[in-house]
Amino acid sequence: xxxxxxxxxxxxxxxxxxxxxxxxxxxxxxxxxxxxxxxxxxxxxxxxxxxxxxxxxxxxxxxxxxxxxxxxxxxxxxxxxxxxxxxxxxxxxxxxxxxxxxxxxxxxxxxxxxxxxxxxxxxxxxxxxxxxxxxxxxxxxxxxxxxxxxxxxxxxxxxxxxxxxxxxxxxxxxxxxxxxxxxxxxxxxxxxxxxxxxxxxxxxxxxxxxxxxxxxxxxxxxxxxxxxxxxxxxxxxxxxxxxxxxxxxxxxxxxxxxxxxxxxxxxxxxxxxxxxxxxxxxxxxxxxxxxxxxxxxxxxxxxxxxxxxxxxxxxxxxxxxxxxxxxxxxxxxxxxxxxxxxxxxxxxxxxxxxxxxxxxxxxxxxxxxxxxxxxxxxxxxxxxxxxxxxxxxxxxxxxxx
Numbered sequence: 001x002x003x004x005x006x007x008x009x010x011x012x013x014x015x016x017x018x019x020x021x022x023x024x025x026x027x028x029x030x031x032x033x034x035x036x037x038x039x040x041x042x043x044x045x046x047x048x049x050x051x052x053x054x055x056x057x058x059x060x061x062x063x064x065x066x067x068x069x070x071x072x073x074x075x076x077x078x079x080x081x082x083x084x085x086x087x088x089x090x091x092x093x094x095x096x097x098x099x100x101x102x103x104x105x106x107x108x109x110x111x112x113x114x115x116x117x118x119x120x121x122x123x124x125x126x127x128x129x130x131x132x133x134x135x136x137x138x139x140x141x142x143x144x145x146x147x148x149x150x151x152x153x154x155x156x157x158x159x160x161x162x163x164x165x166x167x168x169x170x171x172x173x174x175x176x177x178x179x180x181x182x183x184x185x186x187x188x189x190x191x192x193x194x195x196x197x198x199x200x201x202x203x204x205x206x207x208x209x210x211x212x213x214x215x216x217x218x219x220x221x222x223x224x225x226x227x228x229x230x231x232x233x234x235x236x237x238x239x240x241x242x243x244x245x246x247x248x249x250x251x252x253x254x255x256x257x258x259x260x261x262x263x264x265x266x267x268x269x270x271x272x273x274x275x276x277x278x279x280x281x282x283x284x285x286x287x288x289x290x291x292x293x294x295x296x297x298x299x300x301x302x303x304x305x306x307x308x309x310x311x312x313x314x315x316x317x318x319x320x321x322x323x324x325x326x327x328x329x330x331x332x333x334x335x336x337x338x339x340x341x342x343x344x345x346x347x348x349x350x351x352x353x354x355x356x357x358x359x360x361x362x363x364x365x366x367x368x369x370x371x372x373x374x375x376x377x378x379x380x381x382x383x384x385x386x387x388x389x390x391x392x393x394x395x396x397x398x399x400x401x
Contacts, residue, residue: 043380
C-alpha cells in the first residue's frame with residue numbers, strides 16, 4: 001500500500017506546485033504561532049463588524065485608479081477590450097525576479113509606513129473633501145476652527161489659513177490640469193507648467209492632511225469597537241476632527257520632511273535643471289518610509305491620548321522599548337503581506353503589457369484585496385497598541401462586541 005501511495009502522490013502533485021505549497025505551509029505556521037496573532041485576529045473581527053474601515057480604502061483607491069486610467073491609459077480601439085487578451089498565458093511577458101524585487105521593496109516600505117501615517121491616496125476625491133470642508137459639511141469646518149484655536153491659541157489661526165489655502169489649491173488643481181491650459185494665452189507653456197507644479201505642491205498638503213484625518217477617523221472607529229461604544233456618525237466625525245488637532249504638530253514635522261526630501265526637489269526641477277532628481281526621489285521615498293516606521297506610534301499615541309508632542313515622543317520610545325519583540329513581529333507581518341502583494345502586482349503588470357482589459361481586471365481585484373489588507377492591518381495595529389498599553393497582549397479571550 002505504501003509503495004503504491006508514493007507514486008500516486010508524485011503523479012498527483014506537479015513539481016512546480018511544491019514551492020507554492022511550501023510557501024503556503026510556512027505562511028500558515030507563521031500566522032498561527034506569531035506573538036501578535038491575537039491582535040491580528042481581533043483586527044480581522046473589527047473590519048468584519050465595521051466594513052467601512054476597508055471600504056473607505058477601496059473607494060479612495062478605485063477613484064485614484066480611475067483617474068490614472070482616464071489620464072494615462074485612454075482606450076485606443078475596441079481591440080483593447082477583447083477577451084482574447086486573457087488567453088495564451090505563455091505569450092505574456094513574464095518578468096524575472098531580478099527585474100522587480102528592488103521596486104517591490106520600496107513599495108513595501110512605503111505601504112508599511114502608511115499604516116502609521118496615511119495609508120490612502122485621497123486624490124481626486126480630495127477635491128470633494130475640500131469642497132465639503134469649506135461648506136462646513138456636518139459641522140467639520142467649525143470643529144476644525146474650534147479645535148485648532150483651543151489647541152494652539154492665536155497660532156491656530158495661522159494653521160487654519162494654511163489648511164484653507166491648501167484646500168483652495170486642491171479645488172484649483174483639476175482646473176489647472178484639465179480646463180485652463182487651452183485658455184491661458186498670457187502664460188507660455190513653460191510658465192503654465194511651473195504654475196501647475198506650484199499648485200500641485202500646495203494641494204498635496206491638503207491631500208495629505210485629508211488622508212491623515214480619515215485615518216484618525218478609522219482609528220476612532222476601531223477604538224469604539226474595542227471599547228464596545230455606540231456612536232453617531234456625525235459625532236464621530238467631529239470627534240476625529242478634535243483628535244486630528246492633536247496630531248497637527250507631528251504632521252507639521254512630517255510635511256516639512258516630505259517637502260524637503262520629495263516635493264521641493266521635484267518643484268525646483270520645473271524652474272531649473274536639477275540632475276538626477278528622479279534617482280534622488282527614490283532615495284527620499286525610502287528615507288521618508290524609514291522615518292515614519294521609526295516613529296510608528298506617534299500618530300496613534302496622539303490620537304488616543306491628550307498629550308503634547310514631547311510626551312508622545314517619550315511614550316513612543318517607552319512603547320518600543322517595552323514591546324520591541326512584538327512590535328518587530330508586527331512590522332514583519334505587515335512587510336510580508338505587502339511584499340507578496342507588491343511582487344504579484346509587479347509581475348502581473350509587467351506580464352500583461354499592452355493587454356488593457358487584463359490590466360483593468362487585475363487592477364480591480366488588486367485594489368479591493370489591498371484595501372482589505374490595509375484595513376485589517378490598521379485595525380490590528382490599534383488592537384495591538386491598546387493591548388500593549390493595558391498588558392493583555394497574550395490574553396486569548398475574544399473581544400465580545
